[in-house]
Amino acid sequence: MAEIKKSGIITICGRPNVGKSTLTNALVGEKVAIVTNKPQTTRNRICGVRTRGESQFVFVDTPGLHKARTRLGDYMVNVVKESVADVDAVMLLVEPIPNVGGPEEQLIARMKKLSCPAVLVINKVDTLDKKEKLLEVIQTYEQVHQFQAVVPISAKTGEGVDELLDVLESYLPQGPQLFPEDMTSDQPERQMMAEILREKLLLCLDKEIPHGTAVEITRFAERDDEVVEVEATIYCEKNSHKGIIIGKGGSMLKKVSTLARQDMERFMGTKVYLQTWVKVKENWRDNPAAIQNFGYKGDKA
Incomplete structure (x- = not known):
């Protein structure tokens, strides 16, 4: 190199x-x-x-x-x-x-x-x-x-x-290496898992519903057999939205979770065992504590 x-x-x-x-x-x-x-x-x-x-x-x-x-x-x-x-x-x-x-x-x-x-x-x-x-x-x-x-x-x-x-x-100044040469992002793996799941919500759901969702990774662990266990909670703003995200007989949540797991496995380069739950947190987008809790820290970029 x-x-x-x-x-x-x-x-x-x-x-x-x-x-x-x-x-x-x-x-x-x-x-x-x-x-x-x-x-x-x-x-x-x-x-x-x-x-x-x-x-x-x-x-x-x-x-x-x-x-x-x-x-x-x-x-x-x-x-x-x-x-x-x-x-x-x-x-x-x-x-x-x-x-x-x-x-x-x-x-x-x-x-x-x-x-x-x-x-x-x-x-x-x-x-x-x-x-x-x-x-x-x-x-x-x-x-x-x-x-x-x-x-x-x-x-x-x-x-x-x-x-x-x-x-x-031509605009790069003279300077040392800022990140390891094999690194492609500053995002922690845990955050990337949350973002991948949120992407699938945006792709699969209509209108305003996906914009009112947030994802919290509550467990991220690598087993001895190299399978990564991910537990995620999807938050939405209304009970009616929760029903739509879960879908009839859990069909929508299964579709979202399957698409997310496939992408997570590509990203991690190993098998991923994903479990997802859906909870309601009303008006979280206007709640500073909730915004911060979901990783939008509000500190200077």
């Missing part, structure tokens, strides 16, 4: 559902952040680590900047704003639409104050029927901010991801 000579922290920011977690996983080379097609999937700041040659990148995946409606929403917005500070570069991830919206304007204003290198990353270029539309998007954004670089990509297909890494490498 080459000696690390450059290392740095790079934040990925943007509006909800623009593809930040998909891009984080593509840049790291494996799944470190949960991904769904629902906004506000990411609640916490997640670090993905990529060691390439003599460089180590630390990517900070953040929640989408949105209008907060709960205390949890306030926390998520605060995470975004703080994650743009004290970093070596910022990527503003946008869709290929020639319009600068409110969330983008707020993030650009933050970047201007901090004066750190900013890269405009135009995602979902695989959805464009005419590539000339890219020029329109670039010109629109160049009118509001002078980005150091503009890179069109598709986080989903991987198009442009290597070129983006090359661009970002």
